[in-house]
Amino acid sequence: MxxxxxxxxxxxxxxxxxxxxxxxxxxxxxxxxxxxxxxxxxxxxxxxxxxxxxxxxxxxxRQAVPPARGAxxxxxxxxxKPQAAVVLAVDVQVERAVIALVGLGGQILARNSWNLHGRQRDPDELITHVAESAHLLAEDLGVRAVAAGISVPGVVRRADGHVHAAANLRWTEVALGRRMGGVLGVPIVVANDAELGALAEHVRGAGRDSGDAVFVSADVGVGGGLIAQGKLLRGAAGYLGEIGHMTVHPGGRACHCGNEGCWETEVGQRALCRALGLHEHSARGTIVAELRALGSDSVRRLGDYPDWLTLGLVNVVNVLGPELVVLGDLFTALPDEVVADVAERVRRRSIVSRALGGVRIEKSTLGADLKLLGAAEAAFEGVLGAL
Amino acid sequence: MxxxxxxxxxxxxxxxxxxxxxxxxxxxxxxxxxxxxxxxxxxxxxxxxxxxxxxxxxxxxRQAVPPARGAxxxxxxxxxKPQAAVVLAVDVQVERAVIALVGLGGQILARNSWNLHGRQRDPDELITHVAESAHLLAEDLGVRAVAAGISVPGVVRRADGHVHAAANLRWTEVALGRRMGGVLGVPIVVANDAELGALAEHVRGAGRDSGDAVFVSADVGVGGGLIAQGKLLRGAAGYLGEIGHMTVHPGGRACHCGNEGCWETEVGQRALCRALGLHEHSARGTIVAELRALGSDSVRRLGDYPDWLTLGLVNVVNVLGPELVVLGDLFTALPDEVVADVAERVRRRSIVSRALGGVRIEKSTLGADLKLLGAAEAAFEGVLGAL
Known part of the structure; x- marks a missing residue:
């Protein structure tokens, strides 16, 4: 004080x-x-x-009923006023990049996206494309972004937006924050995608009223973000922990991280493809369609996939003790029956959940824009105090 | 503001x-x-x-050299002044209870301990014994404790000191905070033992200069406490997570928590006994003596014990992203060679450690009084502002 x-x-x-x-x-x-x-x-x-x-x-x-006389x-x-303060949000996914201009109040004012294949995944190409595309969007809208937030599926140092590793993009040691800042000329926040998902859930989603929540999301990789005592938690030096790289299966599959049996290898997109009898590199649309077609016997038909999901969530709940777990991204495509079955098993098997009287496990309702909204919030954090 | x-x-x-x-x-x-x-x-x-x-x-x-003339x-x-504010610290272990009067500045002014076997482990017996023993200590010393902190190896709700479960004591749903408060007549803080270990390390030990540290300790059970961004983290509703109940070995041994393959079943005191070829219920002294006698080939002679320790620590580092891991209690009896080997393997295998430039893994230096000191600090937290 x-x-x-x-x-x-x-x-x-x-x-x-x-x-x-x-x-x-x-x-x-x-x-x-x-x-x-x-x-x-x-x-x-x-x-x-x-x-x-x-x-x-x-x-x-607007009044539903006219006010009482004399009231x-x-x-x-x-x-x-959305256009009074606009930030640029960038969501770098493994197969796609999405950018948006987000106004005060969190409204998406304009957006653009493109596929990332081959050379387009190269940091230089990506930076150039983001800058050009952001410039055009802003010009069309007649606004100027005052800050930018960038979501990356990798291990990111928050202080300067340095990407230590984004294995599924094949990036190592990319000074993304510095380089993007140089091109865009505004303050930049770069952060891990799951961390930004957690931020979006905390500010605008299922985690709004929850002081202690974990956000777990699956894309090709599996990541997590933690809200503890009402605040987004970060690890030492601004590196967030990597929930997807808990070993859950000693002697299991080799993981790109250099370890083996990581949770990601059992519940990530490729594992889900295997559970569905699809090729490991199937498109997201195919996976979602197959999940929808599973019908009422979905838990059994996914083989041991729900078991691994349960096991990892028991660990997440036992280690972090949240009152709420929000499942994001690809997990939101899982049949409700599967989520309910897994949630029930987690509540039964986790000693911490039992102590808490039963952890809630819910799908995210923020949809595909989750990380984009999180990136925007990260950018707004530095802006709101200065307006 | x-x-x-x-x-x-x-x-x-x-x-x-x-x-x-x-x-x-x-x-x-x-x-x-x-x-x-x-x-x-x-x-x-x-x-x-x-x-x-x-x-x-x-x-x-006192001056090492006389001050310079004219200085x-x-x-x-x-x-x-230690005696100016005294708190009661209680460390309930599985086989022993220790109480101490701790003065301002953290000095232990007097202590007492007794074994817990059979009926003595019963909450009623324990509460009575603690109260009597604390009364005698205070009388001898001519002081009055103004608050009390109690360490329990279990899942504790911080708000009211309710012990949900302390499996190794065979306690369930014990209103310890309320009952102890009634007997002692001073404000009481009851907390998980590993959480208090983390607090002690943070205030007085290896974690003093570290904003993001994890404390991991083994007794019969295995527990952890997390310092994040300079503060002791607590889970929802004041229940801390339970690091010992990460599943690391699917299909492994049954754990008292109702799950199987928990880390505790692979690295707790009983697992260490098995690794040493001892009976699972061997006394602490026997275990420590056997560890000392291992000699220079200690890593190999402990079989897969160091592997499970490594695996769980990789998970702890990957999920929580600390810069420092402090190993407490029984882990401090492990040969330095084993700790160095495990630490090196964790640094190699953990993607988060590599991003951080190498997590430090150290034994606690606070010794057997660690949890007692943590319990005292928890009690002092509510006292210092009011003096």
């Missing part, structure tokens, strides 16, 4: 209010006053200030 | 100074000023206040 000067207090309250509108969406002045614990005249002053510089606007809320004027609804 | 009143600032500075003396030991006024970022007249005022109520005393520091008076050394 340090002694706060009045202008510091004002700035802090202003950025708290802006953050609340950004993450919670439009709210009445009355609701803002309650949520922030400030009186209405302070809220009025702050909102007026934000409206003056064009960050918010105010409207009379006074309805509290004005305060809305963030 | 709220606006701070002058008396709040003074109270905050006072408790910061007291905490610094408690954890860091005696310091000169000059060093305190530097560490707290306060000027020397503020330090003088605070120290005078603390001295007045008997919490600290001041001495002219002025040496800065006074400020020392916490």
């Amino acid at each position: 340090t002694v706060a000067r009045p202008d510091e207090v004002r700035r802090y309250n202003r950025s708290s209010l802006l953050r609340l509108l950004h993450t919670g969406g439009p709210a009445t002045r009355a609701a803002l006053a309650t949520d922030l614990g400030l009186n209405r005249s302070t809220i009025k002053m702050l909102v007026d200030g934000l409206a003056e510089v064009g960050l918010v606007e105010e409207r009379v809320p 006074g004027r309805p509290s004005l609804l305060v809305l963030p | 709220t606006v701070a009143r002058p008396d709040e600032v003074r109270r905050y500075n006072r408790s910061s100074l007291l905490r610094l003396l408690h954890t860091g030991g005696p310091a000169t006024r000059a060093a305190l000023a530097t560490d707290l970022g306060l000027n020397r007249s503020t330090i003088k005022m605070l120290v005078d206040g603390l001295a007045e109520v008997g919490l600290v005393e001041e001495r002219v520091p 002025g008076r040496p800065s006074l050394l400020v020392l916490p």
Whole structure:
């Protein structure tokens, strides 16, 4: 605690209010006053200030029923203006790149995507393509991005966005943060994709009301992000842990990480292909179609895939003790029956889940834009306080 | 941030100074000023206040060499007075209970211990024995404990010290916090033993300078505690995760937790007994003697024990991403050669360790009092701010 000067207090309250509108969406002045614990005249002053510089606007809320006579004027609804602060979000997947301009409030204003094959997966090519594509999007929209967030399926040092390894992209030691920053000319945050998925779930998804949640997602690789005591956890030096590289099967398949029997080799996209009797490199669309066609006997028909999923989730719950596990990305294509079966087995087998009275295990509802939204949030983190 | 009143600032500075003396030991006024970022007249005022109520005393520091002529008076050394604030620390182990009175500054002022066999392991018996024994110790010393911290080898809810399960004690659903509080009449903190080990390492041990460290300890059970971004992490509802109950060996031995192939079944005390060719219930002294007698070929002579230790530590490092792993309790009896071999293999096999430039893996140096010191710190956490 340090002694706060009045202008510091004002700035802090202003950025708290802006953050609340950004993450919670439009709210009445009355609701803002309650949520922030400030009186209405302070809220009025702050909102007026934000409206003056064009960050918010105010409207009379639509009413389901006309207000009762004598009830006074309805509290004005305060809305963030999406175009007033725009960030660039980039989701580098193994087979695709997606970029989007995301406005204040979290709305995707424009997007573009392209396949990554062969040379396009090369960092130089990717950086050039992202920069060109972002420039065109911004021009079309008549906006300028003030920061950028980039999601990468790999081990990333948060301090400078250095990618130590992104095995499924065949990247090692790529100074992505520095190089992308040089090209785009705005502050850049590069982070692990599962970490950004966890951030998106925490800010806008199933993890909103949960102080202790784990986000686990499968693409070709399997990754995780942890919200602990309401905050996104990072490992030492900004490297997040890699849940996909728990050994769950000693003597099992060789993993690209140099170890063997990693959870990723048993529940990642390729393992799911094997469980479905598909070629290991089948397209995502084929996998999803096959999963839909499994019918009511889906648990049995996936062989030992649900067993490995259960085993790894028991470990995640036992080691990290969350109240909620959110399954993302490819896991969201699993039949509900499979998720319910796995969840029930995890709750039965995990001593920590039993102590907690039963961990919740749910599919993400944020869909394919999850990591994009997480990348945008990571970029907004540095922006909101300065607006 | 709220606006701070002058008396709040003074109270905050006072408790910061007291905490610094408690954890860091005696310091000169000059060093305190530097560490707290306060000027020397503020330090003088605070120290005078603390001295007045008997919490600290001041001495002219012993000098290795006489001060240079004209160098002025040496800065006074400020020392916490151990007996000015005393807490009760209780370490409930599977086969033994240890209690101690710990003074301000972390010094153990008096202690007592007894074996736990048969009925003595019963919660009622234990509570009675602890209360009587603590009363006698305090009487002998002429002090009164103002709070108590209790370490239990089990799954504990921090909010009220409810022990959900302590399998190796055969306890389930014991309201230890409430019951012990009723008997002792002081505020009580009950926590998992490995969590308190992590706290002790963080405050007084190998983890002092490390923001992201994992503490892993073996007794009959195997547990862990995590320091993340400089703070002790807790799981949802105050239940810590249980590192010992990661499944590392599918189809392996049945574990008391109801699952099978848990890490604890491969690296806990009983597994170590098997590796040494001893009966599974051999006494700690026998195990330690056998480990000492292994000689220079210790890695090979322990069979697959070092392999399972490596496998679990790779998982711990990959999932949690620490810069430091501290091995506690029974693990400290392992030959240095074994620890070095395991550490080298973890660094080679863990993708996260490679990204970090090599995780450090060290034995705890706090010895057998580790959990006792952790229990004392947990008790002091609620005390220091109120002195």
